[in-house]
Amino acid sequence: MSNTTTVTDGEALKIAYSPCPNDTFVFDAWAHGRVPGAPALDVTFADIDITNGMAERGELDVLKVSYAVLPWVLEEYALLPCGGALGRGCGPLVLTREPGLDLVGRTVAVPSERSTAYLLFRLWAADVLPEGVGEVVVLPFHEIMPAVRDGRVDAGLVIHEARFTYQDYGLHCLADMGEHWESATGLPIPLGAIIAKRSLGAERLRELAASARASVRMAWDDPQASRPYVRAHAQELDPVVADQHIGLYVNEFTADLGESGYAAVRGLLTRAAAEGLVPAIAPDALAFP
Incomplete structure (x- = not known):
């Protein structure tokens, strides 16, 4: 699904993000031409x-x-220091139909084997499930809770608004990946990143970061302005849940990663590389031009 909004001269910038409330909230002002001087977006x-x-x-x-x-794409893409999702108390959850289920040898549905949620799950499992789970299957995140509820999988790793709605499916939270991460590291939980092609050039990348940061701040200044965009793409999500979703995932780290945000990203990728889960990255790979 694509939506092109031309607000400046020249070719629109091709961008992809999810229809989830945090992303549509963050990018609303930019996507609709309300950020002065920002490039047009082809979403x-x-x-x-x-x-x-x-x-x-x-x-x-x-x-x-x-x-x-990131370890697979940082040669071609630069990490922008804003616009993404980090935070506290916002990590992925492992859900089951039965409370306290032993996951050894069980089937677990995950949203992506290259997702941060799955990486946090693997780091958690390395600490608490040395015998390992049985089979891991990838499902779109909105299909995971129904699959657990219906017994098609034993457990599901969920993200986004599932944190607020899993009880509606009669499910139980077996473990909180973010809670485990925060207790082990003291760092915020890195979830989603905004990246841009290095070939755009350093000046252009800085312009993009400024546009993303301005879009975030405009959304905070006038939350009502983004509501039509959020609701149009929220997949029938309850407006109250959408607001909870935005409140949890759009925070100070969205405006600027800052020292602790970068420390969290480096910590995640360093720990994952030590476990052999991702390739190691160069010391300066996360540096913004």
Whole structure:
């Protein structure tokens, strides 16, 4: 699904992000031409598993991706210091039909094997499930809770607004990946990143970061302005849940990663590389031009 809005001269910038409330809230002002001097956007809406694949294939100019995919794409893409999703108390959850289920040898549905959620799950499992789970299957995130509820999988790793709605499916939270991460590291939880092609050039990348930051601040200054865009793409999500979603995932780290945000990203990728889950990245790979 694509939506092109021309607000400046020249070719529109091709960008992909999810239809989730946090992304539409963040990019509303920019996508609708309300950020002065920002480039036009040609927007594609896609779930994170799809945008991760787009990044690995180098398909678009700007993408919202999982931090977990960075080791495979940082040669071609630069991490923008804003616009993404980090935070506290906002990590992925492992859900089951039965409270306290032993996951050893069980089937677990995950939203993507290159997702940050899955990376956090693998780091958690390395600490608490040394015998390992049985089979991991990839499902679109909105299909995971029904699959657990219906017994098609034993457990599901969920993200986004599922944190607020899983009890509606009669499910139980077995473990909180973010809670485990925060207790182990003291760092915020890195979830989704905004990346842009290095070939755009350093000046252009700085302009994009400024546009993203301005769009975030405009959304905070006038939350009502983004509501039509959020509701149009929220997949029938309850407005109250959408507001909770935005409140949790759009925070000070969205405006600027800052020292602790970068420390969280480096910490995640360093720990994951030590476990052999991702390739190691160069010391300066996260530096913004």
